[in-house]
Amino acid sequence: xxxxxxxxxxxxxxxxxxxxxxxxxxxxxxxxxxxxxxxxxxxxxxxxxxxxxxxxxxxxxxxxxxxxxxxxxxxxxxxxxxxxxxxxxxxxxxxxxxxxxxxxxxxxxx
Amino acid sequence: xxxxxxxxxxxxxxxxxxxxxxxxxxxxxxxxxxxxxxxxxxxxxxxxxxxxxxxxxxxxxxxxxxxxxxxxxxxxxxxxxxxxxxxxxxxxxxxxxxxxxxxxxxxxxxxx
Numbered sequence: 525x526x527x528x529x530x531x532x533x534x535x536x537x538x539x540x541x542x543x544x545x546x547x548x549x550x551x552x553x554x555x556x557x558x559x560x561x562x563x564x565x566x567x568x569x570x571x572x573x574x575x576x577x578x579x580x581x582x583x584x585x586x587x588x589x590x591x592x593x594x595x596x597x598x599x600x601x602x603x604x605x606x607x608x609x610x611x612x613x614x615x616x617x618x619x620x621x622x623x624x625x626x627x628x629x630x631x632x633x634x
Numbered sequence: 635x636x637x638x639x640x641x642x643x644x645x646x647x648x649x650x651x652x653x654x655x656x657x658x659x660x661x662x663x664x665x666x667x668x669x670x671x672x673x674x675x676x677x678x679x680x681x682x683x684x685x686x687x688x689x690x691x692x693x694x695x696x697x698x699x700x701x702x703x704x705x706x707x708x709x710x711x712x713x714x715x716x717x718x719x720x721x722x723x724x725x726x727x728x729x730x731x732x733x734x735x736x737x738x739x740x741x742x743x744x745x746x
Binding site: 565566569570573575612614616622626627 | 674675677722724736737738
């Protein structure tokens, strides 16, 4: 059983729309959650970290955490073609264990 | 300047050869990690190190070894490369438990 689950996609959204990426995790001890963006053949780049329930906004990005439902999401407002990438969700719970999901591929259609 | 660097960036090698991938960081982080990424399988942890005296196996350490030469340097070795070790390899660093990880640019390794 995967510990961090993401829909592999692709998720297609038109330019200017809101993209909604979702992630569930199984380890109730997880305390820290991260969203990374990865372009094809490139390394993961940190977008957002979130540690407490609720929303955290940074520019066009909003991360949402619901620990009761074990659910993390990333909203991208005013999506641009340059946002087309794979988005990795990760959680950190117990001793040194950071678990990555396999990612959701986002396609922003001009 | 990049905070986490990896060399080489691309490498093609033959089955049975020994190969070393190197990682250096200027972030001052104690914790360093080696991952491999394969299509559809996501990132898988090979080894991680808390400091120069601490090395730990990850979920897929067989066929790999590591060396932490200094706080800033962490090397991954394939003692006898095999074709199914063809993958994208990433080094990462973090400040501590629960902190985000920062990745190097990656090494694309092909074993023929």
